[in-house]
Amino acid sequence: MALPPKVYQFLVSVFASVGSILYGYDLGVIAEAIASDNFNNQFHPTKAEQGAVVSVFTGGAFFGAMFSGVAGDYLGRRSTILLGSIIFILGGALQTGAQSLDYLYAGRCIAGLGVGFLVMIIPLYQAELAHPDIRGMVTALQQFMLGIGSLVASWCAYGTYTNFSADNSAQWRVPLGIQIVPAVVLAALIMFFPESPRWLIDHGQAEKGLRTLARLHAHGNESDPWVQAEYNQIQDAISFEHEHEAKSYFELFKSKSSFRRLILVTAIQASVQMTGVSAIQYYSPTIFAQIGIPTGDTLKYQGINSIIALIAQALCIAFIDKLGRRWTMIGGNLGNMVTFIIATALLASFPPGETKNLGAEWGFIIVTWVYNFCFSCTNGPLSWIVPAEVFDTRTRAKGVSIGVMVSFAFNTLIGQVTPIAMESVGWRYYILFVVCNFTNALFFWAFQPETKKRPLEEMNYLFTNAPLFVPTMNMKDYEQHDLENRLEEAERKASISSHVEESDGRYQETATKIS
Template sequence: MKSQTYQLLIGLFASLGSFLFGYDLGVIGGAVASDAFVNTFHNPAANEIGAVVSIFTGGAFFGALVAGMTTNRLGRRKTIILGALIFCIGGALQTSAQNLGYLYGGRCIAGLGVGILVMIIPLYQAEIAHPSIRGRLTGLQQLFIGLGATTAAYTTYGTTKNFAGTKNDQWRVPLGVQIIPAGILAALILLFPESPRWLMDHHQHDKALHTLAKLHAAGDVTDTWVVAEYEQIKAAIQDEEENGASSLAELFKDKACFRRLVLVAALQAGCQMTGVSAIQYFAPDIYKQVGVDTSQALLYQGISYIWGIAGQISTVLFIDRIGRRWPLILGNLACASSFIVTAAVIARFPHVGPSTQHSLLWLFLVFGWIFQFAFSMTCGSLTWVIPSEIFDTKTRAYGVSIGCLVSFAFNTMIGQITAPAIETSGWRYFLLFVICNVTNAIFFWAFLPETKGVPLEEMNRLFRETGWFVPGQTRSYQTELAVTEAEIAEKGAMAQHREVA
């Protein structure tokens, strides 16, 4: 099997954890809007619905914290198992819920498991990936989030259409389906290799070398790239140990580390403030603003998720060619444009006749699909790609964990305030996302350097040798890994020449 194919298969399987996150994001809006749910839980108020949504991301906040503290001890694979098993428990509790308190508990526990998975999976993918396909591999996180959300949308659409409003299967079946991929992930992840960087950090050097060879050279431990990569990882970890980089405090004390932490926090907060979570959680409520009922809203949202998958596939195919920085900037501007149209349509819709309303509905749908494509190709994917690649081995788990904490904190806030905000402010609420998308674009233009093709062990160099303000700076150096590989190849050629002589 080709090494790139092997890496891709590992990345695809690990992304089942990302699928769970997307599924739970997509399923809850349809579940809580179903007639059976409303009847069973006695027509819950907007703030109670908000709590059902936001307590999941509240649990995920603590899950990301747990993962950051445990993965350096347990390893990447065992941390994935922990997250998947916790998610199974939460999924079972949600499916069997008899009252809102019961449901809150299941949502919180499932969120805890998802927080662990969402933090660890892109980190694991980045650590097994060759630099030339690292963006493609870590971009699978957002692709599988999209696949999960799409599956959820059509599952809830199907149960809403085919089960009577008096049958709790309308919402129990969609909530129960998510347990299956979680169980598969927990059962089979140990069949795949541990992160070679984690192995090296725990002094399992021989195993790390053989893992690198299997990942990047079809098992050839004498391959010049593998030997160069092994030596570079070993030297980087030794340097980190000698300079105390294993401390969480290093993220705040070291200027280059702190710069990366600020970027990751801004990236994750900015992603949530694009407005994507408001759309995912409350699609039926948003579609009501333009006269669409719950069943039809779920169908339209399913189409929207398909556009999102198209964007995510584009990321996987092209991100290692086009880079990270400019797609992120342009993606935020596209999202801002979409919300301008959305707000305008919702504002005008009640004041025009049926013919114009029909045209406005299609305008609303098209720009919603444009948003989903643009977000998924850029902001959504890159908020997982960039944090997983810019930290060094010793601080990576802490840095990615803190980024996830910020993401889930903002996600929880959006989940809690969106339903009441739509009730009270209507179209004006969506102007918030226009402003945030524009400020995101300006921030990333000013402060985010390009990381395409930079080996993980050379990110320290990149962030130490460039200033905070990025425009006008150029990166023209050859990577140290490429230089080391060339030196090893030259030594090997010289040795062969001497043997022949």
């Protein structure tokens, strides 16, 4: 029995999200790797070198995201995923065999380059495959699989730390080497999955695009009313884009509608990093050590943290298409702000390394868990969902590319600055994230329109006609209903055709009897 279309779309997207596991795994593994006894005994990294181990990866990812916009448009979505996987495999191998910090830097930079390709193109690919009703669920898989990667990394690092001695480099080499496995699987199988129908239609392969739409939405039935309605809408939208828009980065800055979307997307990506997530992910083991928590316990608590994040991400997948994007983003930032206020108060009252207080230790651990839950069910997934759905076909890859570049630029900045800032100003550094979470919430309340369940081809209408200051608008006034109207028309034509065929059949039967 054939799978229901939405289930098929979801499963295709699950496989594509294997690429997100790579990023999540790195986020989870690198903090544990640089905290391991053998790593520190072998390389003796300074605070700046610890920051460089983290930030050189995100620096490479910045350039990967930069190149992926062009690659996604010219090579296609699947081929870009393949390219990113191959680059990551090379970088992962170099990291695993590193004999010096310079060797490790090179491997992490190359792996970051591959991740930059993958995290840009995967949510875009998912959004272009999915039905509008499940698009949020599907693109939220990016953060969920990132959480899977982080979970696996945390427990792998914990296992190698507890089972290998401090004089065995397997403490950190094994966790770094495991990340190669999902990259090999993704590279080997991605070309067996469907290409984006929008990319095919945009590149003169309309018939193949129609077949792909039918495969995704109607078990291969090209006459299905939904398939015909969406195919016609995509064709009309792309024809308009070809006539009125240049397929270049310049178009994102020239068109007011495109520029508005670009500002929103870059603000989302920058704001996500300024929630404090990178500071928590990369350096919480160091902070735990400073407040007196043993390394083994720290790694165990990080593993629990990853499970909490996964539960939160699963909740987002289940409810994001019901709750919407705008208020989820606002609420997430306000929740993050509260957790950072508490964390700042704890660090100020019980300075790490100066006092020993069991209640403060557990308070900081629990606040970290609560923050991670809040971030993982709101801002984290939405940083992939919204950018992938707001641009039109001609500018989508390049717009998402710029957004991801901004994300990695801020990620690199936080990764490099955090260990130095924590050493220099201590708990006062966390005040930055309290302020940023509040201003994030204020910005999205003012300027982010709701986009849930809106077809991709109707985003242009929303961002062209809706007022810039969102609280004054009625969203129903800016619902185009173009796809619904096309679907009704396609169903009407299908019904007429069916009646005509039925009448012809009765006529033929009558004629046969008479003769």
